[in-house]
Amino acid sequence: MKAPVERVAVYGGGIAAPMAALAIARAFGRLGAQVTWIDTGEAPPPHAALVGLPDLASFHRLLSIQDATLIGDASATLNMGQQFAGWSGGEGAFLHAYGDAGTVFASLPFVQHWTRARQAGLRVALEDFSLAAAAAKEGRIGEARDPATRQAVKHGWHLDAAGYAALLRGACRSTGVTILSGTGAHPHAGDGRIDRIELAGGENIGADLFVDADGELITRLDPQGGMAGAAGCDRLIRGSAAPLEPVPPYSRVTAHPAGWATLIPLGSRLAVELAYDSRYLSDGDARAMLGQLAGRPVEAGETEAVSAMVRSRPWVANCVAIGRAAGAAPLLDGAELLLLQLAVAQLVLLWPVDRDAMPEADIYNDELSGSRARVGDFTAQHFRLNARSGEPFWDAARTVTVSAELAGKIDLFAARGMFAHFNHEAHVEDGWALCMAGHGVVPRSFDPQASLVQDQALMAEFQRQLHAIAVEVRGMETHAQALARIRSSGR
Secondary structure (H helix, E strand, O other): OOOOOOEEEEEEOOOHHHHHHHHHHHHHHHHOOEEEEEEOOOOOOOOOEEEEOOHHHHHHHHHOOOHHHHHHHOOOEEEOEEEEEOOOOOOOEEEEEOEOOOOOEOOEOHHHHHHHHHHOOOOOOHHHHOHHHHHHHOOEEOOOOOOOOOOOEOOEEEEEHHHHHHHHHHHHHHHOOEEEEOOOOEEEEEOOEEEEEEOOOOOEEOOOEEEEOOOHHHHHHOOOOEEEOOOOOOEEEEEEEOOOOOOOOOEEEEEEOOEEEEEEEOOOOEEEEEEEOOOOOOHHHHHHHHHHHHOOOOEEEEEEEOOOEEEOOOEEOOEEEOHHHOEOOOOOOOHHHHHHHHHHHHHHHOOOOOOOOOOHHHHHHHHHHHHHHHHHHHHHHHHHHOOOOOOHHHHHHHHOOOOHHHHHHHHHHHHHOOOOOOOOOOOOHHHHHHHHHHOOOOOOOOOHHHHHOOHHHHHHHHHHHHHHHHHHHHOOEEHHHHHHHHHHHOO
């Protein structure tokens, strides 16, 4: 007879622990699951900010978090994409917008027609045919109103990490999660499982399932389970500057000779993150660079070491590691929050039906390993395709070994503007296309079916799409208007 999971203990702090506790309580509290969060006191680093992708909106519905609450408590702004500047050298930039790369025409993806036209001399960038990109660059928010446009426009969020953590904590309290201090707590393991967590006052907290956002629990069960991840920048400095006005609905990632800087626009401030390789840039020079890249004075925090450790088995016995306990996330493309969201969502999906057996662990580990690989591939493309020259960091970045899946994606797109689809994909094909085209990859050929469209008809369709995009963008509300509307609606 199966024994259901009735007691859950979440161990850790930051963003990961309250997010997991809240999601589990929302999903299984009505079924009798009792959730205890043993808070180790870890807080998000000073000045930290988060980039949330469009899928975060769906996840927030599971957590019953309202958009207006994000704006009020987490200084949230809308996120319609990320702009990459200087990755090809010079001042050039492109926008990875969260939406379609053109409108399907003659039953073919738009990129096929764009490739054909580029081969014939067209100099209009692929992102110019993206309604999402055009709107973001004009600081406007909205959806296509004309059915003939037929383009999706999506948005995620930029979030102040400390405010978001406090918001999640408050939601845990209101959902019935028991929150206990984990300062001085001591986990106990026995028979290959986590047995209990002894609090500083001597109270023992037992559970059927332990969720580890700290790393101490999973290390006790699997001390050799950590592996070195992808090499890259080994230092990070976070800081804050005065807010941008108007606030753009996208973050900006600017390459510098030894790494990159990410500018994340929040309602109350501009969050600045400078990642760099200490072999090519000193800590002092990195600090001096912050204000230059932000274009304004920056209040900086402490220099942080960047970990590259990942775990091949985040779920071992009755313990599931999430967040940094499961492994470091890439520092680009909103990967940190995306991987955390995927881990928590997958745990809810594969919730164990028998606390004594938990065969779901093997499936969970395979799913998360695959998701981490595909998320890592999306980030790795930026380094493989960068065109900066004469700089040791970037020259080396182009030669780092990438997965067979990423190599296949790049080769196929470069050959004919198509993408191989693998399991556990976390990014849509048009997102890949906007990034690869933005990095300068123009396919050498295209689907033969595209040749069936007459040249005049194709040029007329291009003009129609560009005109329709311009009309749609003019009719959209500004970013500031959208935030005010959401705030006033209370949802």
